[in-house]
Amino acid sequence: xxxxxxxLLVFVGRRAVGLDVSAAENRELNLGTAGASARREHExxxxxxxxxVNHKHPxxxxxxxALSDEPQHETAWARGAGGEERVAxxxxxxxxxxxxVLHDRRIPKSRANIDHLAVTPTGVWVIDAKRYKGRVxxxxxxxxxxxxxxxxxxxxxxIDGLARQCELIEHALRETSxxxxxxxxxxxxxxxxxxxxxLTFKGYPLLYPKALAKRLNQAGPIAxxxxxxxxxxxxxxxxxx
Numbered sequence: 001x002x003x004x005x006x007x008l009l010v011f012v013g014r015r016a017v018g019l020d021v022s023a024a025e026n027r028e029l030n031l032g033t034a035g036a037s038a039r040r041e042h043e044x045x046x047x048x049x050x051x052x053v054n055h056k057h058p059x060x061x062x063x064x065x066a067l068s069d070e071p072q073h074e075t076a077w078a079r080g081a082g083g084e085e086r087v088a089x090x091x092x093x094x095x096x097x098x099x100x101v102l103h104d105r106r107i108p109k110s111r112a113n114i115d116h117l118a119v120t121p122t123g124v125w126v127i128d129a130k131r132y133k134g135r136v137x138x139x140x141x142x143x144x145x146x147x148x149x150x151x152x153x154x155x156x157x158x159i160d161g162l163a164r165q166c167e168l169i170e171h172a173l174r175e176t177s178x179x180x181x182x183x184x185x186x187x188x189x190x191x192x193x194x195x196x197x198x199l200t201f202k203g204y205p206l207l208y209p210k211a212l213a214k215r216l217n218q219a220g221p222i223a224x225x226x227x228x229x230x231x232x233x234x235x236x237x238x239x240x241x
Contacts, residue, residue: 046070121218
């Protein structure tokens with residue numbers, strides 16, 4: 001073996017999967033922590049704001065901070081982190097042992113992240129957690145493009161981000177695991193989805209965590225050994241954010 005190549009042992013349950021990885025050391029698989037990077041960003045922005053206010057108003061800075069609300073750009077990060085955490089917790093209650101989820105994965109050469117990656121018998125699922133209030137609806141006019149709205153506001157671009165993430169995963173698996181299906185879903189907490197049926201937008205389902213877990217648990221062609229290899233490959237290519 002070339003001295004620059006080591007074998008990475010990824011442990012899933014009691015089994016180990018060997019994977020040749022350049023300059024890698026033996027270590028256990030890190031599933032990641034849901035919402036961790038968004039939570040850190042919220043804390044960083046909050047600390048910066050406190051520092052600025054205390055520097056500008058050394059005598060009354062603490063009082064001003066106590067009397068003021070967090071700005072929207074801070075609360076958005078906290079809400080996003082909370083949404084990812086709730087999705088992860090809800091999925092964990094309903095998933096079978098055949099499904100393993102990687103949380104908060106970093107996209108190389110980017111500041112963006114993937115909320116959740118699930119390796120399942122039917123393939124790999126890219127899950128984008130969303131925490132919005134209001135009714136989720138899809139309009140399909142006779143002429144023009146379909147639109148996704150949440151609480152009356154157009155949010156069609158949410159699917160564009162999910163589609164890009166799915167493309168990244170497809171590209172990552174193209175050489176090592178050709179033929180493995182890559183699915184995507186928006187998973188909502190707090191929002192109002194229809195009681196009957198499943199909304200889809202541009203081919204992607206819009207689901208609550210429990211309904212999503214049901215899909216992840218479905219039987220499929222990918223057996224346990226291949227799922228373990230997929231898990232190892234994805235964990236290396238997309239490390240914790």
